Amino acid sequence: MTASRKFAAVVVAAAAALAAGTALAQAPAKPQYGGTINIGTIFLTVPPLSFDSADWTWKFNHDMGLTYESLFAADLSKAKRNGGPYDFTIDAFLPSDAIRGELAESWKMLENPRRVEIKLRKGVMFPAKAGVMEARELTAQDVVYSYNRYEQSAKKIPNYFDHIEKVEAPDASTVVFTFKAYHAEWDYRFGWGYYSAIVPKEVVEAGAKDWRKANGTGPFGISNYVQGNTVTFTKNANYWDSETIAGQKYKLPFVDTINYRLIKDESTYMTALRTGRLDLLEVVGWTAVDEIKKSAPQLQWNRYLAVNGPVLALRVDTKPFDDIRVRRALNMAIDRDQIMKSFYGGNAELMSYPMHPSYGPYHEPVSSMPASIQALFKHDPEQAKKLLAEAGLAKGFTFKVQTHSGSLDNDLLSLISAQLAKVGVKMEIQVMEYPAYLSAMTTKTNAPGYFVNLAATNPTTALRKTFVTGQTWNPSQYSDPAFDKQVDAMLAEPDEAKRQQLLRGMTREILEKAPHIWLPTPYRYTAWWPWVKNYNGELRAGAERPGPIHSRIWIDQELKKKMGF
Template identity: 65%
Template structure:
């Protein structure tokens, strides 16, 4: 039996301890990042993180598998040529939140393994590597040695030769070569606006030594890079554990003093499929950071754990129901547009999301200044898709030859609680115009495989990263691309995308991407759905952190290397 008096006493004691700790922390906790930045960092301890992908364990450790999540899983270990300049984060007085899944503004990129880089002519880029950067010794894999230019060439060449690579991804390059021990030269066939993203800081640009490939890159026990942490434990469906790399080269300047990184001894990324369990672990201090929380959990957590720090951000993962345009009836634009009009998207924003969503924020994200256009600026044929009009939907269906509607299958990932709840609501709207859906929940691996092998059902409900202003159009709507779930195929559209990528003038490129976005949205290869707001929460003992999520394409390693845990505060708060 539980002694209620003792339980109440323990609760009161912890509350008092929390209040005292917060008072001791004083301005450092309440005044925000400027004060926190002046604190001297504290080394040691473990940071426990519920990731922004909490339901999905690591999918592959081999960079040549071209897995989208690899930078989240390996980015603590494998470094890139470039990374986010975190000194320009909002908590440091800068203008960037560094939350986008794969968008680094040009003025917020720093050299990571690259010490410097320059264009020696319009189609030749020269990259100078940092000297003295070390791969640590890994028993059974490799001896300690310095990173050299041949490692960059090897990593690129292995990616380029992979049967799993994204089509056309490196087609703009003619050759990558080592000029000397610390100089890499990238020779271009033609300019590509995504050059830095594609081989410098993107999803598939990690630098891996050849010794790992020889030992077996798919085995987590062989993973070994120059990053701030080493991978020391992996339990499928449970956690990935990273331990401090004593050989790490980088430092952080705080209060006019340089401190060797990383600060924490360990980073543990938890895989927790149950949402309620994740929230409880955060509330009870078993998680120091929870990177992605649905709005439905926020009010209760703010009541039960008022000391939590918060960041609210518009998701960089758009959501939609892809309609395969290579199958009937979705080869008819009238049907696709009808299904969009049949759904009351304004009501979804207001009632389902409680106002915590934006009606129109995909495929371009509002943060992509110069590329994004609000719905109010869109042409009427786009605005119409976001206006509830079941009568016109029925009329269009009848014109297309479906006066009594039809039935189609929709695949959805069981890993997404939001989609599992939202899809029946969408089904109810569609039934009002005679369209019925058969819902097929799938585990993530099978769900992803269906799309990548182009065997997905006529309807495919998914989240998809905005990525960046150019990739969001290329990966989703250029024929043959992996993430093209609607199987959109328009050679003229493909050509215009290619031409936009070759534009060096940013203003002209933005204009071209705006036009391409307007066109593809009006074609309605998807049922466009609202983009929700997401919350990140962390305890005040997590220092040098302001809710940043990615320092490259879904890559948190440089962020984790710079935060520290005030273990004394944590203890005084009763945790």
């Protein structure tokens, strides 16, 4: 039988199975243990950047969040699939009522001095790892050690832990964070954020950069890594956590093996989804949805507004982008309606960065902002030419733009180039491999133009990480001491309503000064097969951390077999 005929037969069998037993696919069922799940994560085109948490790579939690845990994580009982209000698709935003203790059993804020006292769960174990460590219980000293490694790393984000005076372990199950002053992100910075995984000293001494040495308290241990292909995780049989389903508690995790597939080519990973070689694909572009729905109608879907929409950062410390007239001109040269209609097929919103609509009161639509900001989002090539002439660039100019080969939006960059050409501005596009591309930004050697999908992260982080002087994720090299002080004041404000007001005003200021070409944000889709249970499109349970979500999935193996897979 040919491959096409075989696939057709599978589709027919799957359709028949569903037609005959829809109730089987939808009715509550008792979770099953065992099996393997193959996942194309939201970053399936980008391989692991480092297996050492102290390298301060943004992707560490994503890649190793099944193995290493943090003090806090998302309370997934608040997910929409459980009757809660949250879809958990935002990259690093956990509402205050949707945070649970992970390694922390309880915590409380104390005064004089201001500090947080955290009680750790007892009986949480690091499993035995040959050549690395014997099995032993997690202690408070592991938390202190992990914090100190982050703080002392030469790669740390500047000022990230400046609000912390000291971290101590008065006993084996208690950790105390003493603050210099209140900080609105205290729980995010070292609790559930990007740089908060608890890594034992034994792993560091054995060689934390080697994935073979990795060993954490999480539900899975990394068991294999085939570069450019697959990261494999194997069940930790002695994992401490559980999941309550239909009133009954079940020990986690459910599946034996999780494979994170690495696939750069879109047609390849879409074929893998359609043929069941991927059980779950977290990112599907709108252009593929209709065809996939026709060829694999049994797939389940979730639609979400991307948190990492593209922008074109302009180095404000480099001519001609040190002139605000030039930056505003380039924004006015962009036809966003054309981008939303033709490039995204209507599957996009005008703006979600730096404040995502999911942030609620932190977000303000463009339509409510001053006319000077609204003008940046209107296609006005004549005004763009006028501003360029006022800046002494009536004949236009050429500038270099960097992007990376794994970007899903490089075709958009070509469209932007064509639009800018109409006002006399030419782009030289340099496509780089992701590590070199990322290094260019983090070492502040990036080109005058830097095409990047910048995630807003969360409301209090969005402006700090990208527009405060010297910050790592600041490709425009934006620097304004007065703005830096505004960020500091906002982070020191304990009243959330006041923080929201401050951030709305600060967002206006940044948009007005246009250190980026502001671009529409697309909707994206997640697709999974009906045999993937206890899942409804959730993507993050912390800062880019899908681990707690994936460890709660179970596979209805009877249904999968009935569907011909």
